[in-house]
Structures are given as C-alpha cells and as structure tokens.
Amino acid sequence: MNALRAFDRALTTVVNAFLMLSFAIMLGLAALQVFLRFFFHSGLLWGDVAARNLVIWVGFFGAYLATRENKHFRVDVLTRLVAPRIRSWLFAGTDLFAAVISYFLFQASLNFVRLGIDPDSVAFLQVPQTVIAMIVPIGFALILIQFLIRTAENVVAAIRRAPNEGDA
Amino acid sequence: MEMIIVGILLLLIGLAGAPMFSIIGAIGLLAFNAAGTDTSALIIELYRLVDFPALIAIPLFTFAGYLLAESQAPRRLIRLAQTMFGWMPGGLAVVALFTTAIFTAFSGASGVTIIALGGLIYPALLKENYPERFSLGLMTTSGSLGLLFPPSLPIILYSIVSKVNIDQLFLAGLVPGILLLVILSIYSVRTAVKSRVPRHPFVWKNVLVALREAGWEAPLPVIVIGGIYGGIITATEAAAVTAFYVLVVEVFIRRDLKFFSDMPRVLRESMILVGAILVMLGAAMGVTSYLIDEQIPMKLFAIISQYVSSKLVFLVILNLFILVMNMVEIFSAIIIVVPIIVPVAMGYGVDPIHLGVIFLLNLEIGYMTPPLGLNLFLSSLRFEKQLTSVYRAVLPFFLLLLAVLLLITYFPALSLLLTKPAGLQ
Numbered sequence: 001m002n003a004l005r006a007f008d009r010a011l012t013t014v015v016n017a018f019l020m021l022s023f024a025i026m027l028g029l030a031a032l033q034v035f036l037r038f039f040f041h042s043g044l045l046w047g048d049v050a051a052r053n054l055v056i057w058v059g060f061f062g063a064y065l066a067t068r069e070n071k072h073f074r075v076d077v078l079t080r081l082v083a084p085r086i087r088s089w090l091f092a093g094t095d096l097f098a099a100v101i102s103y104f105l106f107q108a109s110l111n112f113v114r115l116g117i118d119p120d121s122v123a124f125l126q127v128p129q130t131v132i133a134m135i136v137p138i139g140f141a142l143i144l145i146q147f148l149i150r151t152a153e154n155v156v157a158a159i160r161r162a163p164n165e166g167d168a
Numbered sequence: 169m170e171m172i173i174v175g176i177l178l179l180l181i182g183l184a185g186a187p188m189f190s191i192i193g194a195i196g197l198l199a200f201n202a203a204g205t206d207t208s209a210l211i212i213e214l215y216r217l218v219d220f221p222a223l224i225a226i227p228l229f230t231f232a233g234y235l236l237a238e239s240q241a242p243r244r245l246i247r248l249a250q251t252m253f254g255w256m257p258g259g260l261a262v263v264a265l266f267t268t269a270i271f272t273a274f275s276g277a278s279g280v281t282i283i284a285l286g287g288l289i290y291p292a293l294l295k296e297n298y299p300e301r302f303s304l305g306l307m308t309t310s311g312s313l314g315l316l317f318p319p320s321l322p323i324i325l326y327s328i329v330s331k332v333n334i335d336q337l338f339l340a341g342l343v344p345g346i347l348l349l350v351i352l353s354i355y356s357v358r359t360a361v362k363s364r365v366p367r368h369p370f371v372w373k374n375v376l377v378a379l380r381e382a383g384w385e386a387p388l389p390v391i392v393i394g395g396i397y398g399g400i401i402t403a404t405e406a407a408a409v410t411a412f413y414v415l416v417v418e419v420f421i422r423r424d425l426k427f428f429s430d431m432p433r434v435l436r437e438s439m440i441l442v443g444a445i446l447v448m449l450g451a452a453m454g455v456t457s458y459l460i461d462e463q464i465p466m467k468l469f470a471i472i473s474q475y476v477s478s479k480l481v482f483l484v485i486l487n488l489f490i491l492v493m494n495m496v497e498i499f500s501a502i503i504i505v506v507p508i509i510v511p512v513a514m515g516y517g518v519d520p521i522h523l524g525v526i527f528l529l530n531l532e533i534g535y536m537t538p539p540l541g542l543n544l545f546l547s548s549l550r551f552e553k554q555l556t557s558v559y560r561a562v563l564p565f566f567l568l569l570l571a572v573l574l575l576i577t578y579f580p581a582l583s584l585l586l587t588k589p590a591g592l593q
Binding site: 016019020023026027030031033034037048049051052053055056058059060061062063064065066067069071072073074075076077078079090091093094097098101102104105107108109111112115116133136139143 | 181182183184185186187188189190193194197206207208209210211212214215217218219220221223224226227228231401404405407408409411412415432435436439440441442443444445446447448450451499500
C-alpha cells in the first residue's frame with residue numbers, strides 16, 4: 001500500500017506541474033491575443049487554436065485531480081445515507097466501474113489518434129495534430145490509473161472499517 | 169428487452185454513486201457498439217469541443233472567480249456599495265442583493281456565495297434590525313441569484329451544449345436578471361420600512377475612502393458586463409481579460425494572495441471543477457450526436473405533441489420537469505437534458521435563446537427549491553439553522569422568483585428584447 005501511495009504522490013506531482021504549465025500558456029496566449037487585437041488590430045494566427053487545444057489539456061489534468069479528490073459529479077443520495085463501511089464498498093464498486101469505462105475510452109481514444117486523424121495534418125505552427133490529440137488517451141489513462149488507486153484505497157478502508165479520508 | 173435491462177443496471181450504478189461521466193461514457197460506448205460504429209467516433213465527437221470558441225471561457229472565468237472568492241475583494245466591494253446606497257430605505261438589503269448577484273455570476277454559481285459572503289452580510293442585516301427570517305431567506309436566495317448575468321458558468325455551459333451564441337445568450341439574460349433584482353429589491357424595501365430599519369446618512373468622505381480601497385476591483389463588473397453588453401469585447405475575450413486582471417490585482421497589487429503558496433492551490437481547486445465539467449461534457453458529446461442521428465428528439469416531439477398542442481402548456485410542463493431535474497445536480501442537468509429538449513422546444517416554435525433564459529432561471533430556482541435544493545443545505549449549515557426554518561424563510565423569495573419565471577415564460581419579448589432575431593450560430 002505504501003508503494004502505491006508513493007507512486008500516487010509522484011504521479012500527482014507530475015500532473016500538477018503539467019497543469020500549471022498548460023494553464024499558464026493558455027492564459028498567456030488568450031490575454032496576448034486580446035492585447036494584440038486591441039492595440040495593434042492584429043493577432044497570432046495560431047493563437048486561438050493553440051489556446052483552445054490547451055483547454056482540453058487543462059481539462060484532462062483537472063479531471064485526473066478531480067478523480068483523486070473524489071470531486072467528479074455524482075448522485076450522492078444513497079452514499080450519504082449508508083454506514084461508512086458500506087459507503088467504502090459502494091465507492092470501491094463504482095470507482096472500479098468508472099475504471100473499466102475509462103479503460104474503454106482510453107482504447108477508443110488510442111484508435112482515434114491512430115485512425116481518426118490524418119497523420120500529416122498540422123494543428124498549429126509545426127506541431128502535428130496527432131501530438132496535440134495524444135492528451136485524450138493520456139488523459140483517460142491517467143484517470144484510469146487514479147480510479148484503480150481509489151478502488152484499492154476504498155477496499156482497504158472497507159476492510160479496516162474506517163471511512164476513507166476525503167469521502168465526505 | 170436487453171436494452172431495458174442495461175438501462176436499469178446503469179441507473180442503479182448511477183444511484184450507487186458512480187461518477188456521471190462514467191455513466192454517460194458507458195451509454196455512449198454501448199450506443200456506438202450497437203450501431204456498429206467504431207468507438208473512436210465517440211472520441212471524434214469529444215474532440216469537437218476544440219471547435220467551440222466559448223470553451224476557453226470556462227477555465228478562465230472559473231479561475232478568476234476562485235481567485236476573487238479567496239481574496240478580500242468581496243469585503244471591499246460590499247463596503248463600497250454600502251457607503252453609496254446605505255441611505256436608501258432597505259439600503260443594506262438592496263446592496264446585498266446586487267453584490268451577491270455579481271459575486272455569484274463571477275464565482276460560477278455553485279452556492280459558494282452563501283459560504284463566502286454569508287458571514288459578512290447576514291450579521292450586518294440582523295444588526296440593522298432586519299427580521300431574522302427575511303435575512304435568512306435573502307441569504308439563501310443569494311446563492312444562485314445572478315446566474316443570468318455574465319460570466320456565470322451555467323450560461324456558458326448552456327451556450328456550448330445548445331449551440332446558441334454565447335454573447336446573444338448573455339444579452340438575453342440581462343432584462344430578466346434585472347427584473348428579478350428589482351422585484352426582490354422592492355420586497356426588501358417594503359420589509360425594511362415595515363420593520364423600521366434605520367437609515368444611514370450619505371457621507372461623501374466614506375464613499376471616497378471605500379472607493380479608494382476597492383478601486384482596483386470595482387471597475388471589473390463594469391468592464392466585463394458592460395463590455396459584453398456594449399459589444400466592445402466578446403465573452404471569450406472578457407474571460408481572458410478578467411483572469412489576467414484579477415491575477416495581477418489580487419496577487420501583485422493588492423497581495424491578498426501569495427503567488428507561490430495560494431496561487432497553485434486556487435488554480436488546482438478551480439481546475440478540478442473545470443476538469444469534472446469538461447470530462448462529463450466530452451463524454452456527452454458522443455451521446456448527443458447519437459441521439460441526433462437517431463432523431464430521438466424528433467420522435468420525442470412526435471409523441472409529446474400528440475398530448476400537448478399548446479406551446480404555453482408545453483413550457484409550463486417543461487418548467488416543472490426542469491425543476492425536478494435540477495434537484496439532482498445542475499451541471500449534469502444542463503449537459504444531459506439540454507440537447508434533447510432544445511429540438512423538442514423548437515418543434516413548438518420556442519426560440520432557443522428564450523428557452524435558455526427559462527432553463528437558467530429554472531436552475532436558479534432549483535437551487536432553492538425544498539426539499540433538496542443545494543442552497544437550502546448550505547444556508548442551514550452556514551447559519552446553523554434547522555432545515556425546516558430555512559424552508560419557511562425562503563418561501564416568499566421562492567414565490568417571487570416563481571412569479572418572475574412565469575412572466576419570462578409567458579412574455580418571450582423580455583428575453584429577446586436585446587438579441588438579434590436569428591438565434592442559432
């Protein structure tokens with residue numbers, strides 16, 4: 001369990017760094033575009049496209065963190081009512097379900113990058129579209145890993161009869 | 169038969185607390201499999217999100233809202249408003265209505281207003297002799313008031329899901345939003361006069377002091393809301409300007425927040441909300457395209473129109489339906505319900521922009537509808553009151569909002585006054 005937690009922390013640190021970086025570039029680009037338009041009546045041709053693509057990057061990193069902190073939107077009428085131990089089992093089961101779905105979405109997005117995008121198409125500047133779109137399989141893989149970790153954590157919590165921290 | 173069993177199974181898994189995005193994703197995967205389409209088409213639909221210009225407004229406005237909520241800006245703005253309008257009968261209550269509305273619009277309308285501003289405004293109202301029940305009702309209402317004003321997150325989300333132009337939708341919300349504030353203000357003034365709330369003299373010096381304190385933040389609603397309404401900047405540009413401006417002011421000029429300790433935390437927290445919304449939105453894109461391809465909304469319209477022929481009756485039934493849906497969870501409600509009902513409503517000749525205003529006002533009311541509205545729980549927690557007394561306190565406000573909803577529903581012109589005739593992009 002300790003090795004798993006260390007892995008979780010390391011992975012989250014990396015994702016955090018990427019989140020900050022992609023957000024900073026996104027905000028910088030968006031602000032720069034407005035500045036250029038207002039004062040010079042111009043703008044970077046690729047700026048808007050790049051910023052919009054970065055929203056997807058930011059979104060997937062955020063979704064990874066949302067998984068880790070149990071912040072995905074869910075119906076909580078039932079989980080709020082039951083005893084902590086049963087709640088842990090329910091969370092373990094539903095997190096495992098979400099992991100399975102994430103796996104299928106991961107596979108679908110790999111196929112999307114391989115088959116759905118023209119390998120020669122360029123997103124902006126010299127960056128190929130396939131590189132930009134890799135965030136979708138990477139994102140679902142990250143979410144999948146995190147759901148598996150959460151499942152393990154919740155099973156352990158259920159067996160130990162203690163409610164997992166952070167599951168309000 | 170098989171489909172029904174799978175449907176019930178997914179419903180049960182959803183009720184057991186599975187993340188909504190996984191349920192929607194499962195539906196998408198199953199639907200595409202059944203139609204014999206490769207599931208990568210599901211991701212093609214997800215990736216179409218990149219083509220929505222308004223998409224970037226979601227992370228930028230959410231970030232700015234979270235920053236503002238963590239700073240001292242709300243405190244400064246309320247002080248300024250109070251020095252300016254405290255002389256009016258019911259001045260503090262009216263100030264509370266307008267400032268919470270603006271705050272809610274900026275903070276994404278997640279009920280955070282009650283938590284963030286409740287401790288500031290509620291005791292002040294009681295101290296000024298406003299009745300306790302009125303004050304509690306006002307604070308509970310404030311959690312979702314302002315949802316019709318830019319840059320509230322539900323409007324942006326609605327515009328993306330329904331493919332209605334976001335600037336047009338912002339314009340459409342203006343008159344109904346102000347109408348709502350005016351009616352609640354009249355009620356507040358009446359209450360203040362009846363309970364003999366003291367009035368404060370207007371002192372220029374106090375206004376100037378408060379203005380100097382709030383000088384950096386006070387222009388923000390004017391720039392954003394005025395800029396969008398005036399057609400000077402688009403909603404997406406406003407998002408970039410706001411995020412950048414708020415970051416510079418709160419971190420570098422006012423220094424309410426520290427760059428190395430507070431900033432990463434606020435960024436993380438706000439992007440967690442954004443990520444949760446986007447992954448759900450992405451999963452729903454595929455399902456929506458499947459529903460459209462299978463002409464499900466048209467079939468639904470054919471069935472409903474057999475029983476309901478009048479547009480007005482349809483809208484009233486729709487209102488009831490949305491109110492119930494919203495009690496489940498509002499962001500999911502927008503993402504799941506809107507793509508289905510927009511074509512149905514258009515079958516009845518309802519303008520999609522008008523429908524948007526109706527839908528959003530419904531969300532606003534859904535937040536405070538007993539027994540499950542989120543605001544009621546937040547209020548009960550924040551002010552340490554029994555849920556039942558919150559229900560009672562919120563009742564007059566609830567009825568006023570309901571009356572406005574009926575007006576908005578019955579008179580489309582209230583929403584379409586400022587918009588261009590063509591609703592679709």
